[in-house]
Each structure stands twice: as C-alpha cells, then as structure tokens.
Amino acid sequence: MSSALILLAWRNVWRNRRRTLITLLSIAAGLAALLFGQSLVYTIQYQLVEKATGVHTGHIQILEAKTADFKFPDRYIPDPGGIEKILDATPEVAVYERRVVVTGMISSKKEAAGVLLCGVDPERDPRVLQMSRYLKRGRLLGPDGEGVYLGDKLAAKLGVNLGDEVVLMGSARDGSMGAELQRVTGIFSSGSQTFDASIIYVSIKTASRLMALGDEVNDFVIRVRDPMRLDEARDELARRLRGRPVRVVTWEQVDFELVGIRDYQNALLDIVLCVIFLIVSLGILNTLLMSLFERVREFGVLMAIGAGPRFIRRMILLESGILGALGGALGLAAGCAIILYYRKAGFVLPVGESIGFFMPFDSVLFLRFDWGRHVTAGAAVLLTSVLSGLPPAFRASRMKPAESLRHI
Amino acid sequence: MEPLIQLKNITKVYEIGGPAMGRLGRLRGGAHPGLSVTALKQLSLDFHRGEFTAIAGPSGSGKSTLLNIIGTIDSPTRGEVHYEGRKVSSLREELLADFRLRSLGFVFQAYNLISVLTAVENVEYVLALQGIGREERAQRAREALRRVGVEAQADRRPDLLSGGQQQRVAVARAIVHRPMVVLADEPTANLDSKTAEALLALMLDLNEEHGVTFLFSSHDPRVLSRAKRVIQIHDGCVEGEEDRE
Structure with a gap:
C-alpha cells in the first residue's frame, strides 16, 4: 500500500x-x-x-449402563473395585470417588423431610467436590465415617444443631425399610435453596448400610486433569470400560439444562x-x-x-x-x-x-x-x-x- | 510532423436529467427519451508540441467540454482522441487514469487543490501516485513550487493561501511530472486582473523557457491576447482559428 x-x-x-x-x-x-x-x-x-461440576456432578460420571435419569442414578454398578483399578490407571483422571446417591427421609424429634442422601467417600470427597467450602459450622465427616452434615435451611426446618441426633430412613434394596441414627457433625450454607434444604451428606459406608447394599455404588464422580479435553477423557474411559455394564457421561449430559x-x-x-x-x-x-x-x-x-x-x-x-x-x-x-x-x-x-x-x-x-x-x-x-x-x-x-x- | 494531439470528428451529447429521465421518457410512450444537448459537433483539431493555445468562446460554447475530452476526463459520444498517434479515447478508465498521470497536467478554474494536503504535498501527490520515492518527489515538488514563485508557502494548507497562490500551486502540480501537455480550464477566471496577468506570464514563461505545451480555455480578451494560437468555439463548432506565430 x-x-x-x-x-x-x-x-x-x-x-x-x-x-x-x-x-x-x-x-x-x-x-x-x-x-x-x-x-x-x-x-x-x-x-x-x-x-x-464442583459441588455435585464432577467433570465425568460413570453410571450403570441402563440408568435413565443421570441426575438421580437409581441403578447400581457392580464390581466398583474393578472400575477403580481402571480409573487409577487412566492418566486423564485426576481424582475420583464412588458414591451412593438415593432419596430418603431425615427426621428429628421435631420434624421430618424428604432429602437426597449422598453417600460420599469422606477422605476423597473434599478433593473431588467442593461442598466442604460451604461448611459454616462443625466439621465434615470424620475418618470413621460416622455423622451427617446438612444445609442450614434443612437444619432450621428440622430444628437441629451440631451434635443433635437425626434418623435417616430409606427404602433399602432388599425391600426393607432402612434406618440409621446419626449425629449432625456439620452445617453448610451454600446459598442454594435446593442444596441447603434438601441434600444431606453421609459417608458411603453409612449410606450402603442404610440401603442394605454390598459393594455396589450408584456412580463414580471424576475430575479430569484437563477439563478442556473432556470428550477425549470420556472416550478414553469408555474405551477402557468396554464390556462392563456401565456408561460414561460428561457433566454436559448430566446437567444438560x-x-x-x-x-x-x-x-x-x-x-x-x-x-x-x-x-x-x-x-x-x-x-x-x-x-x-x-x-x-x-x-x-x-x-x-x-x-x-x-x-x-x-x-x-x-x-x-x-x-x-x-x-x-x-x-x-x-x-x-x-x-x-x-x-x-x-x-x-x-x-x-x-x-x-x-x-x-x-x-x-x-x-x-x-x-x-x-x-x-x-x-x-x-x-x-x-x-x-x-x-x-x-x-x-x-x-x-x-x-x-x-x-x- | 505528427501532431501531439488529434481530435477526429468529436461529438459530445449530454443527456439532461441523466439516464433515469431518459428511461422515464421512454416509459411514457417511447417518443420522449429525455432532453439531450449537443455540446460539440463533429469537431476535428490538431495540436502540436510546444503550443500555447487558447480555446475561446462565450459561456456554454463547449470550451470546457472540449478541454475535458482532450484531457480524457470526459469521453466523446462519437469520434476519437489520439495522442502521438495512439488512440486513447477507447481506453478503460484505469488505463486512462495512468495515461493522465504520466502525460497530462491540469489547472482548474477553482484551483481544486486537495484541502487536507499542504501545498508541497499537493504537488508531490502526482509523483507519489507515480511511485516516485519520498526524497526525489519532495525535491522535485519544492523545485516546481520555486519555479512558480510560492516556495515560501510550501507547507501551508490551501485555505491559508490566496487565490493567486493556490493557482500557482495548481500550476506547479500540473508541471511537476513533466507532462506532454498542461490543460487549463479558465485558469484566470477567479483571479483579479493583476494576479491573472502574473499567472499568464508564468505560464508563458514555462512554455517558452521549458517547452511546456499549454492548452487553455478563456473568454477574457486580455488572456486571449497572450495566446500564440486561438481557436474560437461557438455552439460546439470551430468558428475560427488564429495562429499568431
């Protein structure tokens, strides 16, 4: 020019x-x-x-193959130990935990409420998900896995405080009614009505006992090393898990809204x-x-x-x-x-x-x-x-x- | 000797109201294709190198149209324009522009300097369009300004120059690239008599001392008296011609 x-x-x-x-x-x-x-x-x-992805879904989930509603996985994955070995060997996976996620009830002396009960791995959960960041009082689940932590709105509704006893109830897999007596170890406040009023956290051991489960779990929640290459990680996991009755989904499939x-x-x-x-x-x-x-x-x-x-x-x-x-x-x-x-x-x-x-x-x-x-x-x-x-x-x-x- | 410029049977017809009016006329019955005015009628003329020729005639006689056609900034409706034997009237606009850039210089009645450029930049611009390097064009532009006597105003924009100074800058712009011919349309019409006289003297000097060919239009008798050849135009036809050399 x-x-x-x-x-x-x-x-x-x-x-x-x-x-x-x-x-x-x-x-x-x-x-x-x-x-x-x-x-x-x-x-x-x-x-x-x-x-x-941070508080509930994770980057990738492994669900039972016939699970229809990814948000409420009501089917159980057999042989989670075998899957864990594959996850441990997959380089794309940064950290993961197994969970039991079921609907149930929580009741105090004063009130009862329907809840989504998340049975998490007390040791791994803070590394996989971020609910612990919203803990306002008390502590997360102890190493023994006993206790329950719940949202401030639910605590207010139930009229419970730290150390108070609550009863968890759920329809167990064998058809019986499971019940667990636990003490409130922590109260969180995330600012979300859904989380603070209707989700409670217990150890996976407690949840499995309540639901009369053996080793089965509802899902694996995974955080990957590179969230920008999510589809590649999902495909790699799907390849490695081929032949097992599971499906691998990304957060985009779970939280499609x-x-x-x-x-x-x-x-x-x-x-x-x-x-x-x-x-x-x-x-x-x-x-x-x-x-x-x-x-x-x-x-x-x-x-x-x-x-x-x-x-x-x-x-x-x-x-x-x-x-x-x-x-x-x-x-x-x-x-x-x-x-x-x-x-x-x-x-x-x-x-x-x-x-x-x-x-x-x-x-x-x-x-x-x-x-x-x-x-x-x-x-x-x-x-x-x-x-x-x-x-x-x-x-x-x-x-x-x-x-x-x-x-x- | 082959003429520098040859005009062969030049006719120029203007459609008044433009093509739209013509279309409208045809739509209304086909018998009224719009108004047309014939500005030049089958005009043939030769011009030679080194001429200092005036095209004279009253307003509306076709002087400016003739100069525009010679300068290739307007095209004849019929007829041909030749420069040194080469037909230029049928060239594409891009080639015509290049021809004008290298071969012609223009001086307009209203000076028509580019208002956002200084005097020296205006003069340089022709050289810049030719792709001449910055140093050479600056030196040649200042030399041209010196030759027309406005070197001191080189860095002023046109709005800070008088009419006479602007026209001198325009002359410098017209000669800086050593064109075959300089075409000047009523160059003194907007100047007072003293300034007009000085400009005419300058043009004559450039013609006599440096061999610049000038074709200019005018209806001012004082200006015409200095021309070496006068072509009288009336109603688009050559009415008379006087060679004073």
Whole structure:
C-alpha cells in the first residue's frame, strides 16, 4: 500500500474531527458494551459450570449402563473395585470417588423431610467436590465415617444443631425399610435453596448400610486433569470400560439444562453482536457517505491527476478500515478497562439469587475475560467497518471525473 | 510532423436529467427519451508540441467540454482522441487514469487543490501516485513550487493561501511530472486582473523557457491576447482559428 494512499486516507479521516470522533465513540461504546456483555455471560456460564461440576456432578460420571435419569442414578454398578483399578490407571483422571446417591427421609424429634442422601467417600470427597467450602459450622465427616452434615435451611426446618441426633430412613434394596441414627457433625450454607434444604451428606459406608447394599455404588464422580479435553477423557474411559455394564457421561449430559442455558445465552450474545455491528456499520456508512458527498469534486481532481478507480476504492476502504481500527482499539481498551474494574471490584448481579435456588451461585461476579469472543468481536468490528466502506468505495470509483469536477 | 494531439470528428451529447429521465421518457410512450444537448459537433483539431493555445468562446460554447475530452476526463459520444498517434479515447478508465498521470497536467478554474494536503504535498501527490520515492518527489515538488514563485508557502494548507497562490500551486502540480501537455480550464477566471496577468506570464514563461505545451480555455480578451494560437468555439463548432506565430 503506497504512502500516498495512507497519507490521504488518514488526513481524510480527520477532515471533520468532530464527526470522526462521534463515529469513533459510537463504535467504541458499542464494542465496549459488547465486551462487557460477553464477559458477564462468560463469567455466569463459567460459574454455572464450575458450581455444577464442583459441588455435585464432577467433570465425568460413570453410571450403570441402563440408568435413565443421570441426575438421580437409581441403578447400581457392580464390581466398583474393578472400575477403580481402571480409573487409577487412566492418566486423564485426576481424582475420583464412588458414591451412593438415593432419596430418603431425615427426621428429628421435631420434624421430618424428604432429602437426597449422598453417600460420599469422606477422605476423597473434599478433593473431588467442593461442598466442604460451604461448611459454616462443625466439621465434615470424620475418618470413621460416622455423622451427617446438612444445609442450614434443612437444619432450621428440622430444628437441629451440631451434635443433635437425626434418623435417616430409606427404602433399602432388599425391600426393607432402612434406618440409621446419626449425629449432625456439620452445617453448610451454600446459598442454594435446593442444596441447603434438601441434600444431606453421609459417608458411603453409612449410606450402603442404610440401603442394605454390598459393594455396589450408584456412580463414580471424576475430575479430569484437563477439563478442556473432556470428550477425549470420556472416550478414553469408555474405551477402557468396554464390556462392563456401565456408561460414561460428561457433566454436559448430566446437567444438560446448563448447556441449554449456555447455548441460549450465546445465541442472545450473537444477536446483540449483530445489532451492534449493524449500528457500527450504519454509523460508518453514514460518516463515509457524508464525507463522500463533501468530496465529490476532490475525487474528480484525484481522478484527473491520475488516480484510477482502484485507487479511489482502496482509499475509501482504507478510511473505513482506519475508522474501524481506531474505534475497535478504543472499544477494546474501554471494554477491557471495565472488565478489569469488575474483575477486581466484583459485579453484583441480582440474577445470582434466582440461579442460586438451584445450585450454589455467588451473587457477586468477578468478571473474567473471554478472549476468544473479545478478539472475534474486535476483528468483526474491523471487518464490518471495511465492509461498510464498500458501497461508498464502489460508488466513488464509478464517478466520472468531469462530472465530479462539475459538482458544487 | 505528427501532431501531439488529434481530435477526429468529436461529438459530445449530454443527456439532461441523466439516464433515469431518459428511461422515464421512454416509459411514457417511447417518443420522449429525455432532453439531450449537443455540446460539440463533429469537431476535428490538431495540436502540436510546444503550443500555447487558447480555446475561446462565450459561456456554454463547449470550451470546457472540449478541454475535458482532450484531457480524457470526459469521453466523446462519437469520434476519437489520439495522442502521438495512439488512440486513447477507447481506453478503460484505469488505463486512462495512468495515461493522465504520466502525460497530462491540469489547472482548474477553482484551483481544486486537495484541502487536507499542504501545498508541497499537493504537488508531490502526482509523483507519489507515480511511485516516485519520498526524497526525489519532495525535491522535485519544492523545485516546481520555486519555479512558480510560492516556495515560501510550501507547507501551508490551501485555505491559508490566496487565490493567486493556490493557482500557482495548481500550476506547479500540473508541471511537476513533466507532462506532454498542461490543460487549463479558465485558469484566470477567479483571479483579479493583476494576479491573472502574473499567472499568464508564468505560464508563458514555462512554455517558452521549458517547452511546456499549454492548452487553455478563456473568454477574457486580455488572456486571449497572450495566446500564440486561438481557436474560437461557438455552439460546439470551430468558428475560427488564429495562429499568431
């Protein structure tokens, strides 16, 4: 690209400073808002996934092959020891635990409630899942595996406190009614109605005893070393477990509604992206067309002194490119500054309370960069700018020099 | 000697109201294809290297149209334009632009300097379009400005120059790349008589001392009196021709 072209395009951009600044600001404001929106949605999605996989689902689960409802695995996996040997030998697996997850009842002297009873490995569970982070009082299950820890809302409903006795009941596998007397060892508060009011944790030993199980379990919860290569890890595990009556599923298959939320949010973002690009392109088109009509005579002069249609086209495209690049750079800088601010200060999002009904979800979001989308948005602004320069560029390049020179 | 420029049976017809009006006329019955005005009628002329020729005539006689067609910035409806025996009137616009870039210089009535460039940048621009290096073009542009007497204003933008200074810069821009011919459409029309006289003297000097070929249009008798050849145009036809050399 010749220096003559760049010089003239640059000067033309600044021909009407105020108009150019307004155009740049509108591009920058649109892009900055988009970046903020992308970051907010990404942070929500990240937190949703982190919480969902972190507190209950894990990255990957191994379930009995005929399990229909992945959220409530009511079928039992035989020979969990054999599966553990395979898990120990699979490099993709970082840590795992076996669980017994059943529905049952908990009752105190005052009240009873239906609950989801999670029998976890007391030693491994804090490494696999993060419920222990929400413990507010008492302790997790001791090494002997005795005790129960439950949410503050359930504790309040039952009227129990640390050390109080509760009775756990469940319909055992052999058809009998199982019952266990346990003491409350810990009370957690995750902020989620579902977790704090209806899920309780006991050791897998207690749960197995209650349900009259032998060695069987309902699921294995696995955290992988590289969550970005989840499908590969699942496929590898499925390959290694071939021939056993189990199925390997990722969190996306278990918490499919989160995938739906994510896709829905992404689709919304794409629509917003299109709207912003439309605004950006109309703004640039307006600026360029106004500038074009002001310069018709000058195009005539340029063509007369030897600038061909290609030069005129390239000059206008370069002008729109400069507008897009400057506006895009400003927008990226402003957007990043906003994200950085809320990354540090936190952004209070009221929707956190509603999402929190279903799972632990912090209402203060510490924004994260979604670089892939941010860079795409910046590049798209540049591309949109250049594309919006096409109509004026072709229009100007088709002008006849003599007619342009007659233009007043 | 082969003429530098040959015009062969040039006719130029303007459709008034543009093609849309023509289409509208045809839609309304086909008998009214819009208004058309014939600006030049079967005009044939030769111009030779080193000429200092004026095209004279009243307003609307076709002077500017003729200069535009000679300058290839307008195309004839019929007829041919030849430069040194080569037909240029049928070239594609991109090739025509390149031809103008290397062979022609223009001076316009309204100066038409590029407002966002300084005087020296305006002059340099033709050389930049030719791809000449920065140092050489700066040196040649300043030399051209010196030759027309506005070197001191080289770094000013057009809006800070007087009309006469702007027209001198325009002349510098027209000659800096040593074109075959400089075409000037009413170059003195917007200047006061003293400035017009000085500009004309400058053009004559460039013609006599440096051999620059000038074709210019004017209806000012004082300007026409300095021309070495005068072609009188009226209603798109050559009405008369006077060779004073």
